[in-house]
Amino acid sequence: MHVLLIDDDTELCELMGRFLESEGFDISMAYDGNQGLEMALTSGIDLAVIDIMMPGKNGMDLLRELRQSSNLPVIMLTARGEEMDRIIGLELGADDYIPKPCNPRELAARIRSVLRRTDQSEPKSNESQSLHHFGTLQWQPQSRTVLNQSEPIELTATEYNILAALMQHAGEVVSKHDLSQTALGKRYGPFDRTLDVHIGHLRKKLPDAQNNQPRIKTVRSVGWLFIAE
Secondary structure, X not given: OEEEEEOOOHHHHHHHHHHHXXXXXXXEEEOOHHHHHHHHOOOOOOEEEEEOOOOOOOHHHHHHHHOOOOOOOEEEEEEOOOHHHHHHHHHOOOOEEEEEOOOHHHHHHHHHHHHHHOOOOOOOOOHHHXXXXXXXXXXXXXXXXXXXXXXEOOOXXXXXXXXXXXXXXXXXXXXXXXXXXXXXXXXXXXXXXXXXXXXXXXXXXOOOOHHHOOOEEEEOOOEEEEOOO
C-alpha cells in the first residue's frame, strides 16, 4: 500500500516514513500543501496522512480542495487537545485523525485500520453482491455504491462504511459501540464525535424517509437506526 505523508516538519516526516517503510508500506512525502495536493491527486496513492499546521496551504485547505474531486482516504495529524481541529477535519471529509506528536506504531495501526475499512475489493458472498432497495435508494454492496433514483450518491469511504453498517441492520438500532467498531475499526469513546459528524454528512446527502423524517434516526444514548421504508 502506498501512503503519502504531507508535513512541513521534514525531520518528523522522514522519521515516520522510515518506520512505515519498515512496516511494509510504500512511502512518498511532500513538505508543503501545494505539493501535497498535487501528489494526492495522482494515481497510485492509497492513503494520505496530512498535518493540519502547515504554512501557506494548511491541512484544512488541502483537504477541502482534495475532497472536491477525490475520496482518497485521509488521516489528519492534529495538535494534541485541539478538539475543534478534529471536528472540522471530519466535517471536511477526513476518515480519521491522530494527535501530534504521535507514536509511529499507532500511526501504522490507524493506517491499516482505515485501509481495511476502505478496501474496495470485491465481496465474495452472494448475499453481499445482491441489490437492496430502500424506497428510492439502491444499495449495491459489490461495488460499494448507493444510488438515489438511479443516480450515485458521492460518499467518502468512511461515510459509505457507516451507511452500509446501518443499512445491513435496517429497521434495527445499531449501538454507538458496535457502529464505531464495525465502521471505524476502533472502540467508541464517550467524547468521540467522529460518528456524529459523519452521520450529519450522511443526512444531508440522503433523501428523507416517509413523513419527511431523516433516513437515519438518532436513538438517544443508544445509537442510530436506518429507516428502511
